[in-house]
Amino acid sequence: MITKRTLLITGGAGFIGSHVVRRFVKKYPDYKIVNADKLTYAGNLGNLTDIEHEPNYYFRRIDIVDKQAVNTLFSEFGFDGVIHLAAESHVDRSITSPDEFIQTNIIGTVNLLTAFRDAIPGSDARKLFYHISTDEVYGSLEHGGYFTEQTAYDPRSPYSASKASSDHMVRAFGNTYNLPFVISNCSNNFGPNQFPEKLIPLTINNIKTSKVIPVYGKGENIRDWLYVEDHASAIDIIFHNGQPGHTYNVGGDNERKNIDLVHLLCCIMDEKLGRALGSSEKLITFVTDRAGHDLRYAIDSSKIRKELGWKPSVSFEQGMRMTVDWYLANEKWLEAIVSGAYSKYYEKMYGNRGPSVKK
Ligand code: NAD
Ligand code: DAU
Numbered sequence: 001m002i003t004k005r006t007l008l009i010t011g012g013a014g015f016i017g018s019h020v021v022r023r024f025v026k027k028y029p030d031y032k033i034v035n036a037d038k039l040t041y042a043g044n045l046g047n048l049t050d051i052e053h054e055p056n057y058y059f060r061r062i063d064i065v066d067k068q069a070v071n072t073l074f075s076e077f078g079f080d081g082v083i084h085l086a087a088e089s090h091v092d093r094s095i096t097s098p099d100e101f102i103q104t105n106i107i108g109t110v111n112l113l114t115a116f117r118d119a120i121p122g123s124d125a126r127k128l129f130y131h132i133s134t135d136e137v138y139g140s141l142e143h144g145g146y147f148t149e150q151t152a153y154d155p156r157s158p159y160s161a162s163k164a165s166s167d168h169m170v171r172a173f174g175n176t177y178n179l180p181f182v183i184s185n186c187s188n189n190f191g192p193n194q195f196p197e198k199l200i201p202l203t204i205n206n207i208k209t210s211k212v213i214p215v216y217g218k219g220e221n222i223r224d225w226l227y228v229e230d231h232a233s234a235i236d237i238i239f240h241n242g243q244p245g246h247t248y249n250v251g252g253d254n255e256r257k258n259i260d261l262v263h264l265l266c267c268i269m270d271e272k273l274g275r276a277l278g279s280s281e282k283l284i285t286f287v288t289d290r291a292g293h294d295l296r297y298a299i300d301s302s303k304i305r306k307e308l309g310w311k312p313s314v315s316f317e318q319g320m321r322m323t324v325d326w327y328l329a330n331e332k333w334l335e336a337i338v339s340g341a342y343s344k345y346y347e348k349m350y351g352n353r354g355p356s357v358k359k
Pocket of ligand 2: 136217221297
């Protein structure tokens, strides 16, 4: 088969990246897909066992902070497109140790931008650097409203500040060196293969093992949730049809207070595990709040819906049920994670976290 495109997908062994890699490998057999990932604690090649032997799939273990390694990778493959997902992605970890976030999210992104700028002639019409970003760069909606593509940046955690910096660098390379780029800023993803440090898989795992469910503060914080496969479909559409130089907000129109989401998960888990309705609720424990905890995120995704015809295919409750089913059916995947360094992480993050309010 003639190779039509050679794409670099960074962070393809992580949660969202693995869904994007799978989608592209299967849907575009005439594209060469190179997954470059450092395999940090969050990277797991076990997420990709079903496609690892496909002839159009390649994996390279690369730290994007290592400039020389990045340049060598670009010389080896001569990419005409980059979809950049590799990042340190967990807000709580950025609060306890921001350094890695500066290195990977900012320096790593600049290394990729520089290599891509220098490797491919600007005249190649297919050339595109697609940067995957987050709604957290816009800050916190304390007084209502929605994040649009015009909302001013106001990052408030080391994680979101590092992502905002990387967005700025992408736009600066576009403006200064005419590097064709697109950026998308997405809301909270959920679904299979998410590392159980994040709210939904952590809650599922704790209910399963009858451990307390730690809800920060009063559980009043609001997030907008999108099923991960729907983010992957948005990335596909933006990569192929997005306007160079443009930004697209991606969201599910599924705003939920954390406490309401946890209640729903408790009900679904009781049903699936055959436990008496109400038994998981007893595990809910309100704990000390996250420092600088953003109150509300909500995405206005009308631009991608109108201009590119994208819409989510999975409803919130349907997605939650599919997610629970996946975690219950993939006990080995979960066990392999929680039996390792995860227990140390959990003790460090939650061991001394006192109660916040009485239930
Ligand atoms: P994740 O933490 O599950 O995966 C990150 C991946 O990047 C891992 O495979 C890890 O090994 C790899 N990586 C980390 N540092 C690296 C380095 N120095 N070099 C090479 N690889 C490295 O993250 P995720 O939740 O899948 O998020 C992916 C991207 O999407 C991130 O850029 C994140 O900011 C963005 N995003 C995430 C969400 C969400 O809800 N999870 C929402 C919007 C945007
Ligand atoms: O909005 C997009 C962002 O969503 C992405 O950019 C990040 O990479 C991704 O991690 C996610 O960030 P959040 O901080 O919103 O996700 P997290 O699952 O960590 O937390 C969701 C909400 O739940 C948040 O308000 C904090 C709260 N929480 C989280 C954990 C881990 C709890 O109440 N208890 C917990 O134990």
